Amino acid sequence: MILNKSGIFEINARNLLCPLPVIRVQDAIKTLPSFTKVKVIATDPGVKYDIPAWCKVHGHSILSIDNVEREIVILIQVGERHER
Amino acid sequence: MNNYKQYKAISLISGGLDSMLATKLILDQGIHVEGINFFTGFCVEGHTHAIRKHDKPKRNNALWVAEQLNIKLHIIDIVEEYKNIVLNPQYGYGAHLNPCLDCKIFMIKKAKEWIKENNFDFIITGEVIGQRPKSQRKETMPLVATASQAHDLLLRPLCAKLLPPTLPERQAWVDREKLGNISGRGRKPQINMAEQFGIKEYAQPAGGCCFLTDEKYTAKLQDLWDTQGKRHYELDDILLLKVGRHLRPKPNFKMIIGREEGENNYLEGYKKQFTYLRVLEYVGPLVLIEGELSAEDLYLAARITARFSGGKTASCVKVQVGRKESDPLELEVKPFSADDIKQEWYI
Numbered sequence A: 001m002i003l004n005k006s007g008i009f010e011i012n013a014r015n016l017l018c019p020l021p022v023i024r025v026q027d028a029i030k031t032l033p034s035f036t037k038v039k040v041i042a043t044d045p046g047v048k049y050d051i052p053a054w055c056k057v058h059g060h061s062i063l064s065i066d067n068v069e070r071e072i073v074i075l076i077q078v079g080e081r082h083e084r
Numbered sequence B: 001m002n003n004y005k006q007y008k009a010i011s012l013i014s015g016g017l018d019s020m021l022a023t024k025l026i027l028d029q030g031i032h033v034e035g036i037n038f039f040t041g042f043c044v045e046g047h048t049h050a051i052r053k054h055d056k057p058k059r060n061n062a063l064w065v066a067e068q069l070n071i072k073l074h075i076i077d078i079v080e081e082y083k084n085i086v087l088n089p090q091y092g093y094g095a096h097l098n099p100c101l102d103c104k105i106f107m108i109k110k111a112k113e114w115i116k117e118n119n120f121d122f123i124i125t126g127e128v129i130g131q132r133p134k135s136q137r138k139e140t141m142p143l144v145a146t147a148s149q150a151h152d153l154l155l156r157p158l159c160a161k162l163l164p165p166t167l168p169e170r171q172a173w174v175d176r177e178k179l180g181n182i183s184g185r186g187r188k189p190q191i192n193m194a195e196q197f198g199i200k201e202y203a204q205p206a207g208g209c210c211f212l213t214d215e216k217y218t219a220k221l222q223d224l225w226d227t228q229g230k231r232h233y234e235l236d237d238i239l240l241l242k243v244g245r246h247l248r249p250k251p252n253f254k255m256i257i258g259r260e261e262g263e264n265n266y267l268e269g270y271k272k273q274f275t276y277l278r279v280l281e282y283v284g285p286l287v288l289i290e291g292e293l294s295a296e297d298l299y300l301a302a303r304i305t306a307r308f309s310g311g312k313t314a315s316c317v318k319v320q321v322g323r324k325e326s327d328p329l330e331l332e333v334k335p336f337s338a339d340d341i342k343q344e345w346y347i
């Protein structure tokens, strides 16, 4: 995960097949504070279903899903953290 | 003062109906349940389904189940640790290279570690006595609980009434009376239970949850071990076994031939690590070569590649050969006829 110039954390999940992109997102988000924005770039079309499903059950928001040539770009906002 | 404690369980979610029902039974008793799903690299979920372009993008069933039940799902990457389970199973294999009993013990052991780290109280699974010939028998149920060190923190809600009461039952965290007494391979009780819960859609029960139960897949895995002379694998090896046609025209090399655009796109990502071939001027597969090739082998591989391209009936086809650390070459070859491709080359 890198912090890009716009201050958004970026996850490179290109050429990874599901569920690996979801695992990358899960592991990255674990370390981030509430409301942080995270951009995922992936090539497996399955991410369009799996990342929103994972975000929904964990309380994170999908801000956008775009197809950019052969890539899928998903923008996520980390939900509010609650202590277990 | 309110002494009420919210008990918490982790449920092993495979994406099938049984784990969905087991979770629902416990959720309905007011327990906080979260799901856990283990990624071994052999999982049927995702992967190849997502590769082939004509297949509609496949959802991950474990995530879908979590969404339906509105529970969190934690997907845990166990690829590295799982190698030892596949390579050295203490309790042996099932019909193919599936080490089901060791696998189950390992996953429950991981779940036990997880509940300890996350302050949860017990573990649930969708296991049913007699459902699977190797790992879900009456005798193996206590073995799994003991060998995984989960002991009586492991509750199987679908068949709990047929087993000794576990801690959550004895302590009345859950009401044993409301749990199931299902056994055997039939699916009727589960289908009836799904109806009672109003669950209309679920993944069809499969023979196994991973490619290790698949005859064709495990033949390719065995071929990998035989040709490398040792039982060993990396994640990329086992993912590539799920993609394309695998042909071994000679003992020293194997060809992985993309079957359509989605697979070709996926194989593109491996071009830098392999010698690859592709036909120029016609549509055709991307082919990766595993092994070392002589000039004669290269020619053979090019003729096979041409056979699987749009130029298969042409008298001469140009094939590009890309090799690690050198410029691509171009060969002009006559494509093989269908009869030239020997059946025994297919792995």
Ligand code: SF4
Binding pocket: B098, B099, B100, B101, B103, B104, B135, B208, B209, B210, B211, B212, B213
């Ligand atoms: S089918 Fe595969 S994942 Fe399922 S128990 Fe057997 S080895 Fe484990």
